[in-house]
Amino acid sequence: MPGEPLTTGLLRAVAGAALFALLAAGLGEGAAAYAGAALLAGFGLLWASGRPRRLLGEPLVPLLADACAVSLLVLGTGGPGSPLLPLYFLAALGLVRAGETWRQVAGGGALVGGFLAAAWPVPAPALLGAGMLAAFCCGAAALGRELRGLSGRGRELAARAAEERELAGRLAALGERLGPVLGMLEPERVLEWAAGTARDLCGAAYAHAVLLDGNVHRTSMGGDFPACPTWWHPAVQELVLRGARGGETVRRPGLEVHGLEGFIAVPVEAPGGGALVVGGGRFGEVEERLLRALAGQLCAALQDGGGAPGGRDAVTGLPNRASLHRVLRKELAYGGAAGVVSLRLGGLEDYARSQGMALSEALVRRIAGRLAGRHRAFRYGVDEFCLLVRGADEDRARGVARWALDVVREVAGDLEASAGYAVSSGGARGPEELLALARRPLPEGGGEARRGLEVEVREVVEALHEAASVRDPELGEHMREVSRIARRVGERLGLSPQELEALTYGALLHDIGKLGVPDAILNKPSALSPREYEAVKRHTEHGARILRRVRALSEAMLAVRHHHERFDGAGYPDGLQGADIPLLARIVFVADAFDSMTRSRPYRGGASRREALREIAHNSGSQFDPRVVDALFEVMEELGRRRSASA
DSSP, X not given: OOSOHHHHHHHHHHHHHHHHHHIIIIIOOOHHHHHHHHHHXXXXXXXXXXOSHHHHTSTHHHHHHHHHHHHHHHHHTTGGGOTTTTHHHHHHGGGGGOOSHXXXXXXXXXXXXXXXXXXXXXXXXXXXXXXXXXXXXXXXXHHHHHHHHHHHHHHHHHHHHHHHHHHXXXXXXXXXXXXXXXXXXXXXXXXXXXXXXXXXXXXXXXXXXXXXXXXXXXXXXXXXXSOOOOTTSHHHHHHHHHHHHHOXXXXXXXXXXXXXXXXXXXXXXXXXXXXXXXXXXXXXXXXXXXXXHHHHHHHHHHXXXXXXXXXXXXXXXXXXXXXXXXXXXXXXXXXXXXXXXXXXXXXXXXXXXXXXXXXXXXXHHHHHHHHHHHSEEEEEETTEEEEEEETOOHHHHHHHHHHHHHHHHHHOTTSEEEEEEEEESTTOSOHHHHHHHHTSOOOTTOHHHHHHHHHHHHHHHHHHHHHHHHHOHHHHHHHHHHHHHHXXXXXXXXXXXXXXXXXXXXXXXXXXXXXXXXXXXXXXXXXXXXXXXXXHHTHHHHHHHHHTTOGGGHHHHHHHHTTTOOXXXXXXXXXXXXXXXXXXXXXXXXXXXXXXXXXXXXXXXXXXXXXXXXXXXXXXXXXXXXXXXXXXXXXXXXXXXXXHHHO
């Protein structure tokens, strides 16, 4: 008799009481019948109360109790001719919930055995009834097994659905939290996030995120494997191209690459196409749906950053400095005329100190909103904006610069602002030169004033260098030599006179921030502790802070701040990568490394030029810009030829 314990127990108790009434009314007079009714009612009450739990928790107990009670009832009401024989068939329904096969066999045997015992000696009709009961028991047992299987599959499907809903919910929540942030990151960082998330969501050992437009890709790997499949592996490329071009999921459950078996790829609907690939596991429909949801989040983040290919500024939401460099390179590559207007906010740091950071950021956002309302605006630095003016000539760029100054006066009258501009007609100027010119506005006094300003700037630079030399003569000599090497490399790369001047100043002052590092750390002959190393790394930020007040040294300031950025993005302080690192900083980095390796120290001798060049070549493309490395080699070869000729 199936049902919940309370309901089924009460039904048994009621049935037992009803049988008592029927027996009293003349249905039967045998003591066995009353004992069966009492057993049925008593067991029903016990079951309804739920005690004893251990005994009632065994599915076979109700079957045995029913078999015993029904047999006593049949025995006391006429045996083979008893009108209560159908109760065996009712009791046999309990086999549906009996559980394992051995319990069903034991319960069915008890029912059939009780039937035969109660009908003994068994006449022919009773044998037929026993056969029918046995067949009914077999049917009930088969139904129970089928229902048990369906129930198990239902629980499994429910568990998988719950897990899928949970994971999908987590992914959606993750997208809601990170979507706005991802839109401000560079595509490389977005792909790095996507690859790591895909691997975690699918429990995979390997994940790869690719954008075909620009060949941007990132890998996430976990576990102990002999090698990591790269983008260049034919199997990975085949998965990416089929997923991206076909727009459908690609499964390769039997594919093995470097010890990883089982791969799946889903498309990323980005311009030019892309794909998410995971490997090293068994991936079913749940993983596919999660990957497709993640691909949607990735696509949304990339679209949000479409106008900002290098990421966005977190305060204003404007495209950042890296985005300006990328956009400007693309604009100039088309050969059209483009103008850049630079707007610097003076006294912003003082405003933040007096009014608070919240009001300062609100003011910057208002200015950014006004600028972006009419022109394509970028936040180039903490206190600087740049505007890109397409098809501009000198007059239009000058007009935009004056309008930008008016905006600052209207929004923040207390702040002093200065603006500059530069125009490239027909792509005659490169991005670095154009920005350098735009960020160095000429004073109103004309040529004489400009020459006077240049003299003053040179004197400031020399004074700062002299301060570093007084504190540490070895440091001053190193900075001077780096400046000489960097200028020669810049000349080899064809920099403009303005860029060469900024490069010379930036290289001469590249370590000026070490004035803020204690002597005990700078002169320590043994290895630095992690805390000491972090203190040394901050010298780039100290140097930039020293120079940022001198507007004419803005390009040199960038070289100082970023001269430890690695070409692969693993440098400091901002983790810039490739062409996003200012060219002047890339040049200073190589010159600094060369002089540092060849310079003798009290605690070690310097490497030879050949050894230093070999080490720099070994790190070309990872630590150093290959183009700058090639220029350094040409400079050193030329110096070698001159020495040979003079000898």
